[in-house]
Amino acid sequence: MHRGRRTRQWLWQWRSNPLRRREDLVEAWIVLAVWTVVVLGGTLVGLVTARAADESFARLRSERHAVPAVLIESTVRAVASTEGVQDNLVRAKVRWTTSDGSPHTGRALVDSGRKAGSTVTVWFDDEGQLVNPPPTAAHASAQAGLLGLSAAFALSGLVYGAGRAARWRLDRRRVDEWGSEWDRVEPQWRRKTM
Numbered sequence: 001m002h003r004g005r006r007t008r009q010w011l012w013q014w015r016s017n018p019l020r021r022r023e024d025l026v027e028a029w030i031v032l033a034v035w036t037v038v039v040l041g042g043t044l045v046g047l048v049t050a051r052a053a054d055e056s057f058a059r060l061r062s063e064r065h066a067v068p069a070v071l072i073e074s075t076v077r078a079v080a081s082t083e084g085v086q087d088n089l090v091r092a093k094v095r096w097t098t099s100d101g102s103p104h105t106g107r108a109l110v111d112s113g114r115k116a117g118s119t120v121t122v123w124f125d126d127e128g129q130l131v132n133p134p135p136t137a138a139h140a141s142a143q144a145g146l147l148g149l150s151a152a153f154a155l156s157g158l159v160y161g162a163g164r165a166a167r168w169r170l171d172r173r174r175v176d177e178w179g180s181e182w183d184r185v186e187p188q189w190r191r192k193t194m
Contacts, residue, residue: 021177023170030170034163041159042152050148057140064134069096069122072105075114088112094122106130 072093089109097103108122108130123133135143 021174023174027167027170030163030166034159037159038156042156045155046148046152048148049151050144053144053147054140057135057144061134061137061140063126064123064131065125066121066123066133067096069094069108069120071110071114071116071118071120074116075110075112094120096122098128109133 072095075090075092088111090112091107092110092114093105094108094110095103095105106122108120109132110120110122114120121133123131125131134140
């Protein structure tokens with residue numbers, strides 16, 4: 001048994017032929033626009049987002065300063081969770097001396113399992129407030145890349161969804177046109193078959 005081979009014609013929507021409808025050409029332009037925006041726009045949005053996030057993390061690293069402090073209270077060793085993941089940081093009371101020599105106390109994130117009196121590093125912002133440590137360059141780079149990738153996927157998903165909605169409207173329009181054509185032709189056809 002010989003099976004006919006189906007030939008695929010590239011860009012058939014762009015070629016002029018008597019069966020091509022205006023909606024087919026509009027659909028071809030929609031598909032081209034959607035994929036252009038997905039590829040170029042997604043790349044651009046991803047790169048811009050990643051760069052902005054990386055600059056934000058770099059600004060955090062430059063605004064936060066490490067200062068040595070002394071633990072006032074001992075910290076409890078963190079217990080591993082059921083998945084084996086362990087968080088080594090806990091909040092504890094610390095004492096530090098500012099650049100003008102005045103002593104201060106506060107609560108900061110420190111490594112778990114430390115004894116009172118041991119030296120730890122705490123972080124301050126430019127206003128002198130205790131803050132969390134800034135992300136390392138490698139961690140910030142990974143986060144920036146993930147944010148950029150997420151932004152690219154979000155834009156691509158929105159554009160693809162809008163394109164699918166537009167194509168669905170075109171399909172509905174074609175179905176309605178086919179229905180009206182059938183309503184017009186079917187009575188003549190029925191007479192010939194009777």
